[in-house]
Amino acid sequence: MTLTTPHQHAGPGEATAHHEALLAAHSAHNYAPLPVVLSHGSGARVVDVEGRSYIDCLAGYSALNFGHAHPDLLAAAHAQLDRLTLTSRAFGNDRLGPFCAELAALVGKDMVLPMNTGAEAVESGLKLVRKWGYEVRGVARDRARIVVAAANFHGRTISIVGFSTDPEARNGFGPFPDGFDVVPHGDAAALRAAIGPDTVAVLIEPVQGEAGVVVPPPGYLAEVRAACTEAGILFVADEVQSGLGRTGHVLATRGLGGVDADVYLLGKALGGGILPVSAVVADEAVMGVLKPGQHGSTFGGNPLAAAVGRVVIGLLAEGSLLRQAVTLGHLLSTELDLLVGRGVVTFRHTGLWAGVDIDPELGSGRDVCERMCARGVLVKDTHGATVRLSPPLVISEDDLRTAVRVMGEVLSDMRRDRSRRG
Ligand SMILES: *Cc1c(COP(=O)(O)O)cnc(C)c1O
Secondary structure: OOOOOOOOOOOOOHHHHHHHHHHHHHOOOOOOOOOOOEEEEEEOEEEEOOOOEEEEOOHHHHOOOOOEOOHHHHHHHHHHHHHOOOOOOOOOOOOHHHHHHHHHHHHOOOEEEEEOOHHHHHHHHHHHHHHHHHHHHOOOOOOOEEEEEOOOOOOOOHHHHHOOOOHHHHOOOOOOOOOEEEEOOOOHHHHHHHOOOOEEEEEEOOOEOOOOOEOOOOOHHHHHHHHHHHHOOEEEEEOOOOOOOOOOOOOHHHHOOOOOOOEEEEOHHHHOOOOOOEEEEEOHHHHOOOOOOOOOOOOOOOHHHHHHHHHHHHHHHHOHHHHHHHHHHHHHHHHHHOOEOOOEEEEEEOOOOEEEEEOOOOOOHHHHHHHHHHOOEEOEEEOOOEEEEOOOOOOOHHHHHHHHHHHHHHHHHHHHHHHHHO
16 A cells, blocks of 8 residues: 555545445435545555545544554454354353453453443443342342433443433434433532432443543542442443543553543454454452343354454553553644644543544534545544544554644635635
């Protein structure tokens, strides 16, 4: 693959238009992708069907923390493809035990419940803490409650969107399961007040990714920990996006908050960008409530997923990518600082992860993404005016600088266009 410098192009070409027409006619319209159709990639670079190179600053919503086509991940996947790919959990496989042991060690807990997607990890976590609530905490049957945060994003299943506060995610999909109490994110007093005798757990994202990379106020995660400990309930950290390197730590709860959750939900990067791999990780005192037949998944813990997941664990344990996330994160925030007041209102960041609020007078986050795409940088908007940056942790300094420079150019174009409009 040629790594040409990204450059401005006139608009979607014929091959792109062909693929877009197929999607328009035959794919559900539950996404509105940017006008780019990708065909291959390596590291932080992807190439579209017209042969144009882009810097990927979304990284599959952090599923591609190690970049596209990481050689170690690919080698493990290729080797495993030729040996054994699926056994179901009706039988054992020789990859699952080592994967569980290594992931448990990385996270510092006893046991791993392997699943596939992030939403499944969340659903499994909810089932786990409810069962723990009945069997260990002694909550009366069907009374268990779980406290969650406003502006959460935990996935797209019915129970999960049922406690979303985003009308787009919820509306039209009810009725929803009962048993969730929503409190403002970052407000420890509200969280404490919501914990009642039937509460079994608090479920939060230590950093809210989809909400726009919302980092909690200092001390908040420690307050959540203290509130859960005092009430004798479980702290569940959804680290599907914040975990596995994005913040410069294996776990944001520990790395940023300095505290330990009882249950960790992992996904996205756990599959190395190759296949969906997720997991619930907890100590035996919690995970032990699940007995044979009570929960499962046809694909969860399959040998291909476990083989790739073991390499992910190895890459994280080695440590250099975590340091890279911190170093590049400093560069990212330094570069973004220069755009504040020049089309950027403010931005939030942690590790190699930023949510950039665009001046709504200039246009929407989507406008910024479309213009950046035309200049060879792929980013994604969220909630109207925010642009999220989460490049692969393997991105070069040059590409990172280029990406922010392109954002600056786009914003200055938009400022020029606005002044022309008058
Ligand atoms: C993406 C995400 C999920 C859902 O993961 P899927 O693999 O899309 O089901 C859950 N929680 C958080 C915090 C996420 O970012």
